[in-house]
Amino acid sequence: MAGETEADPAVIPDGEILYRRVKKLHVDTANQATSFAFKPRSDDDDGVSLFSASQRSLEQVIEGHETFGVVQITAGEARTCGAVLERDRNDPSHVVMRLPLSHGTRRLLADKARTIRLPAA
């Protein structure tokens, strides 16, 4: 029908909640994310891995990674920090975040992230 378009599964709405697994070495004394939680490997072409809450439950995110904590941020919040988000075509629950490598940019991202599961190690 004219005027209707099917939602593109690759599109990540601003309201989409994204999970990021973190270790104790990624969080501060208040267990809040630091910029280190959003630092990709130096040779990493894929950016930072996140998981779509609409596609993967929190339990699924930590399955096999029980000592990890989890922080969450919305796609819109990440974008306001300058991040570019891309959904993995082969795994729609996997979102790759590419962002400027500036320390301050990652700090801004950490400010917006909220811890929803504490890391045990």
Add this chain to the structure above:
Amino acid sequence: MSLPILEIEEKTRTSIPSRKVVPAAESFSLTSAPQRVRLSGTNCAPYYLVPKSAAPQLTFRPSGIEALEEQLLSELDELTKLPDNWDAAGGRAPKQAAVDAASVLIVQLGEAARSRGIVALAPKVVAGGDGSVGFVWRHPSIPWILEVEVGEQGATFAGSVRGDVFEGVLESPEELLPLLPQ
């Protein structure tokens, strides 16, 4: 005029005094938030940043900061035992060069802080997936965060104060001192 009370609790592995209650100086800005500011150790971080003018009669601090330095150096050394993929996301093991540079930085920062009268430093040691290491200070009662990141290419700092983010290249530990809450 009665001064607000600053309550400081010290928790270290070798601590002797358990608690001191002292009148804070009028210029001590931290007291403007809560009337009583309780600075106590959490996890393995026994000290927070305290301007010397805030509590001039505290006498345990020189030994305290040395204990803190020792603790931080020990924690940095532990990072060298991490294997590749320590974060299960392909993260690289902390680089020895980064750990060495961070160790030097924390000692120099302690010396600079002592010489300026800022004597209590309690960062948390952190690590990144690219082999970098660093320190994070979070103020216990106001939205104030300072991070230092040390990698093979040098050191940077970034932080946020009440939502405003700042960043820069760190060339000397003394550059961090003006960023401390005074």
